[in-house]
Amino acid sequence: xxxxxxxxxSLMLIVVVAGALFFVRQKNISPSVVISRxxxxxxxxxxxxxxxxxxxxxxxxxxxxxxxxxxxxxKDITDNPLLVIVDYSKPSxxxxxxxxxxxxxxxxxxxxxxxxxxxxxxxxxxxxxxxKSLKSSIGVYVTGDSYSGxxxxxxxxxxxxxxxNDHAYSRSIVFHGASYVSASIASVSRIGRSWGCLxxxxxxxxxxxxxxKNKVLVVAYYPDKNWLHKSAFLN
Numbered sequence: 001x002x003x004x005x006x007x008x009x010s011l012m013l014i015v016v017v018a019g020a021l022f023f024v025r026q027k028n029i030s031p032s033v034v035i036s037r038x039x040x041x042x043x044x045x046x047x048x049x050x051x052x053x054x055x056x057x058x059x060x061x062x063x064x065x066x067x068x069x070x071x072x073x074x075k076d077i078t079d080n081p082l083l084v085i086v087d088y089s090k091p092s093x094x095x096x097x098x099x100x101x102x103x104x105x106x107x108x109x110x111x112x113x114x115x116x117x118x119x120x121x122x123x124x125x126x127x128x129x130x131x132k133s134l135k136s137s138i139g140v141y142v143t144g145d146s147y148s149g150x151x152x153x154x155x156x157x158x159x160x161x162x163x164x165n166d167h168a169y170s171r172s173i174v175f176h177g178a179s180y181v182s183a184s185i186a187s188v189s190r191i192g193r194s195w196g197c198l199x200x201x202x203x204x205x206x207x208x209x210x211x212x213k214n215k216v217l218v219v220a221y222y223p224d225k226n227w228l229h230k231s232a233f234l235n
Contacts, residue, residue, distance in 0.1 A: 049105035
């Protein structure tokens with residue numbers, strides 16, 4: 001009797017398992033796939049999640065910045081999950097700076113940022129790595145330590161690309177707050193211009209520095225063919 005019961009139970013179990021397998025195949029259900037960081041699938045997931053929160057961030061600029069971030073990680077330049085993107089192809093009265101948490105897939109900041117006075121008026125179009133040029137520099141940076149300077153709370157950045165921005169530290173190119181950068185100014189005109197620094201609103205500079213200090217990657221984008229072709233972080 002016991003053998004018959006065991007046999008019946010086994011047959012029922014086989015039928016249930018077979019039915020479940022058939023259902024999975026019919027529904028084309030596949031097992032969960034682990035997406036490796038830096039893969040095309042990971043980049044596409046990040047783009048979808050981030051642009052759903054910030055539709056003013058160009059997908060191609062974001063993709064390029066994610067590529068730069070992965071190269072920086074491979075070079076042991078940073079292991080911080082935050083990424084700062086500045087899109088200098090946008091006019092200064094638009095919010096063109098983003099801080100992104102790649103682990104949480106969240107946009108932490110999206111705000112206005114100034115460019116150098118000799119880089120252009122409302123839109124930047126000329127960039128330099130030279131001292132006293134009063135121009136912004138493009139390329140990949142990593143943030144350093146914070147300090148209090150003539151503009152108040154400020155944050156050092158280190159340029160990582162020879163010929164494009166590696167003089168940033170010696171030029172004193174930093175993040176700092178400025179009275180000429182604000183939502184109210186941007187709503188009626190262009191914001192003011194710096195001497196090459198990434199100047200932001202005084203209302204957010206402290207929170208921004210606390211968030212991005214100490215080895216956060218910064219990508220300052222502009223569609224410069226020379227940089228796009230030569231950058232070790234993009235190719």
